[in-house]
Amino acid sequence: MDPRSEVLLRQAELFRGPLLIAGPAPDGLLGQLPEAHGWSWHAGDQALLDSRFPGRCHYGTEVPEVAFDAAVIFLPKSRELANYLLTALASRLAGKALFLVGEKRGGIEGAAKQLKALGHARKLDSARHCQLWQVSIEQAPPAPVLTDLAQRFELALEEGPLQVVSLPGVFSHGRLDRGTALLLQHLDQLPTGKVLDFGCGAGVLGAIVKRRYPQSEVTLLDVDAFAVASSRLTLAANGLQGVVLSGDGIDAAPVELDVILSNPPFHTGVHTDYRAVENLLAKSREHLRNGGEMRLVANTFLRYKPLIEAALGNCEMRVEDQGFRIYQARRQ
Incomplete structure (x- = not known):
């Protein structure tokens, strides 16, 4: 207990x-x-x-x-x-x-x-x-009125500003974390189709992908009800459409995905907990179609490359910067 x-x-x-x-x-x-x-x-x-x-x-x-x-x-x-x-x-x-x-x-x-x-x-x-x-x-x-407690901030992007709405308790509340900021710089040449923002938080990745790749079907998934509510508010604030799901890990995600994007969590409260990300990596093959791609950002001390290679058979480190790495792999 x-x-x-x-x-x-x-x-x-x-x-x-x-x-x-x-x-x-x-x-x-x-x-x-x-x-x-x-x-x-x-x-x-x-x-x-x-x-x-x-x-x-x-x-x-x-x-x-x-x-x-x-x-x-x-x-x-x-x-x-x-x-x-x-x-x-x-x-x-x-x-x-x-x-x-x-x-x-x-x-x-x-x-x-x-x-x-x-x-x-x-x-x-x-x-x-x-x-x-x-x-x-x-x-x-x-x-209290929960939406009155939201932190709202704007991201200056090449295609125009993005409004982000973050509710109390959401990861990186009221600001853009460094890992996600790095991943945003490496969203080029994503396959179009069915895209999953895993561990969506306030919905930054999903919203930006939907705006840059409007023909894609974007699903945002998080275990936390406050994150789910935040992602819906962020999409609405930018006039974007997406499916926002509440669920415990990758098992709650759609299959036949073309892309999985993530800045995956590795904490539960104050405790380190790798179960969600390890399950994501292990089961990524089950949720990606043939040729589908996973692209994620992680702290450099987290040894995810062998786990990705074990699941998908390949893994490329695209960049390392400011204590983070971006990994990219395709289902073959």
Whole structure:
């Protein structure tokens, strides 16, 4: 069981009534708290929890419409997302309790300071390298409007500016990361047809490909509900059409693709996690048509070339710059 869940269960008497758990780990916690519901924005976690506890975990970017007398937030990596969750849940809990649990390495002590703006906060427990905090909501804040919290910025491109819309919690929130910036310089001579932007984030790659190759059918895929919502906003802001999917990795992607583009993730929260990208590389052959191409950017310390060669039989390093490499391979 996740150590954060273990810390909660040390204080199980506090969580016996109707409870909403935001960002729960995909473990057996809901089974120990029969009146609890979960709120997840990670498609993989949601699928696991829904298979074990049908109807008790709700996926999306908004507070689910279930009754609860208290709420627990599993502290996310993103401070902006934590702020949104705190405000969104506190707005529903006037005179009631809101709990925050997280790992020390994840910044729980700093995040707990934000609770003081909501009421009297106190630390309840410290164990398993985690802490559990509680605040009694003295004055509920107004419910936040998620789109009002979006960061909007413009990319200056040769074909004209691109408007990017990034919601809290999305990778590289409010800015273009260096890896994607490098990949954008090497989108020349892409095959046209069915294109996948894997791990789409705010939708930068997918939007630019659709604008440069309007005849292509572009699909954007991400595991995170906030990224999916951001990509849809980015496409709409630029008058572009694309299919945006929520799913846990390459298994959720279409097949017979002509192109897979990616700046693939290798973190889950504060932890390193290569499963999604290793699965992408291993199964790329199943999703590309014959002659289809994969082009991705990765940090130089990530040894992806042998994995790509094992899957597709070939791999070219197109460029290395500023700590990143761009790999290109074709299904033969």
